Amino acid sequence: MRLRSPRWLNNTIGVLILITVAELIGRTGIAGRSWPPLTDVVGYLAEPVAQATVLRALTATAASAGWGLVLGIVFAAIAALLANFIPVLRPGLDRLASVLNAVPLIALAPLLITTVGRESTPAVVAALGVGFVMFVAFTAGLAGASATHQDVFSVFGSARSTTLLRLQIPVSLPTVFDGLALAAPTAILGATIGEWFGAPRGLGVLIVSAMQNYQVLLLWAAALTAALLSLAAYLIAVRLQSGAVRRFT
Amino acid sequence: MTESATDTIQSGGSAATAAGSTAAVRPAPAEAIALRNVTMSFDLGRSKRMTALEDFNLSVAEGEFVALLGPSGCGKSTVLRLVTGLEQATSGEVLVEDKAPADLAKSHRLGVAFQEHALLPWSSVRENIALPFRLARRAVDWQRVDELIRLVGLVGFEKARPRQLSGGMKQRVAIARALVLSPDVLLLDEPFGALDAVTRRRMNGELARIWEEQHITTLLVTHDVEEAVLLADRVVVLTGRPGRVRHVQTVDMPRPRHADITRSAEFRAVVDHLTDLLDVDRKAE
Numbered sequence: 001m002r003l004r005s006p007r008w009l010n011n012t013i014g015v016l017i018l019i020t021v022a023e024l025i026g027r028t029g030i031a032g033r034s035w036p037p038l039t040d041v042v043g044y045l046a047e048p049v050a051q052a053t054v055l056r057a058l059t060a061t062a063a064s065a066g067w068g069l070v071l072g073i074v075f076a077a078i079a080a081l082l083a084n085f086i087p088v089l090r091p092g093l094d095r096l097a098s099v100l101n102a103v104p105l106i107a108l109a110p111l112l113i114t115t116v117g118r119e120s121t122p123a124v125v126a127a128l129g130v131g132f133v134m135f136v137a138f139t140a141g142l143a144g145a146s147a148t149h150q151d152v153f154s155v156f157g158s159a160r161s162t163t164l165l166r167l168q169i170p171v172s173l174p175t176v177f178d179g180l181a182l183a184a185p186t187a188i189l190g191a192t193i194g195e196w197f198g199a200p201r202g203l204g205v206l207i208v209s210a211m212q213n214y215q216v217l218l219l220w221a222a223a224l225t226a227a228l229l230s231l232a233a234y235l236i237a238v239r240l241q242s243g244a245v246r247r248f249t
Numbered sequence: 250m251t252e253s254a255t256d257t258i259q260s261g262g263s264a265a266t267a268a269g270s271t272a273a274v275r276p277a278p279a280e281a282i283a284l285r286n287v288t289m290s291f292d293l294g295r296s297k298r299m300t301a302l303e304d305f306n307l308s309v310a311e312g313e314f315v316a317l318l319g320p321s322g323c324g325k326s327t328v329l330r331l332v333t334g335l336e337q338a339t340s341g342e343v344l345v346e347d348k349a350p351a352d353l354a355k356s357h358r359l360g361v362a363f364q365e366h367a368l369l370p371w372s373s374v375r376e377n378i379a380l381p382f383r384l385a386r387r388a389v390d391w392q393r394v395d396e397l398i399r400l401v402g403l404v405g406f407e408k409a410r411p412r413q414l415s416g417g418m419k420q421r422v423a424i425a426r427a428l429v430l431s432p433d434v435l436l437l438d439e440p441f442g443a444l445d446a447v448t449r450r451r452m453n454g455e456l457a458r459i460w461e462e463q464h465i466t467t468l469l470v471t472h473d474v475e476e477a478v479l480l481a482d483r484v485v486v487l488t489g490r491p492g493r494v495r496h497v498q499t500v501d502m503p504r505p506r507h508a509d510i511t512r513s514a515e516f517r518a519v520v521d522h523l524t525d526l527l528d529v530d531r532k533a534e
Binding site: 146148149151152153154155156157158159162166167170247248249 | 333334335354355356357359361363365367369370371380381383384385386430436
């Protein structure tokens, strides 16, 4: 019999290895001066001034990402419901979503600055990324009921709205939360990219200005914070997803 | 809503009165399900067509239990899907209570149990059985739901979720769900097809008992000869594809029929005869 190590132990070991390697590369300096040891970055973050700067940026980025997430989900849900109730629209909406997704966000951002303004661009870029992922998740989820389940609802004379409420939505939830696990980090990525092009504050702004002024520790601190925020969003979504799977399958 | 409720009482309540009053218009016994010269073919693409049913005729009287018996792939499930209104016939006429089949489904007077139980995995047994009330947007009659839980022998499992139940129990939930609105017509598509022989036999006994209590017009699709003979008033044997009626066997053994009836000489004779008829097909193939 083979003993299997528990998953949390594997995960912890993996993370520890990653941190150690990053630290070693920084200590030995083999990647140059732009790769500091992680301990220096953490030490830098412990300073009150740096902490306040990063925290202010984090709040701004998290707010933009949050708005982007909500906007993206709402628009994706509306589009998916339209596609569900008016099947003629389905191919067109699918194509529109693909085209929007094919346009690089980085190309859209300068355009958005001139249209929706510097303040809102991060949220809108985030919403665009989220919208596509969630549209795919919603449409796939709503179409996920088995043929027999659909037949059962038909023969009992269920109205389309009742079928949506009592069959399609519950069936879709695991898929929708799967989508959310992808969309949440996408929102943070989108918000950060949106900030590069002249937003007044945020982690993206911090990253760009630290890069231009060669403030290596600040750059790493901002990047690390963005990564942790993204990871936290992902983990929350995964937790929700496993809850949905347990309840709805 | 009140209107449809009165309808149900009239049509299901006293068949004798209904038949008497309409005798002048329509000769009794009333025809609940009628298929006339029905042909059903499916497009398989590349200009190929598969004919599932050809010139098919079937009539089920009100309160009658008819079993459709045939080899797999003979189109017997197609007959059932035509009666539910889930499929449209290529030609010919399908009538349920003298109307288009979909009308019965829309007015929530149809009960169906499929081979796949198709219970909602997120709902309890009790909620699954109550589902037709919700789909009909009526207040759930919990007394009726609990009565059916008793009828199908699932007392104590009300709160269980489908995945906690055995295959036979899931099918009993599906049958209770089909019966809960007291439908005018009950359609059963191999409801015990996925069960082992022993469970299947027991379920047949239970279905016979349930049916004794309320003689609902029933169309059962099966490939199990004993099941058909045990349950039905008439057994319709279908030919292989395309499906046509080969033989109609009236089973007038007295009800209630218990499991011991399956050992009687009369029962065996009918079963053997029908099995031979099914075998003709296989020999031809």
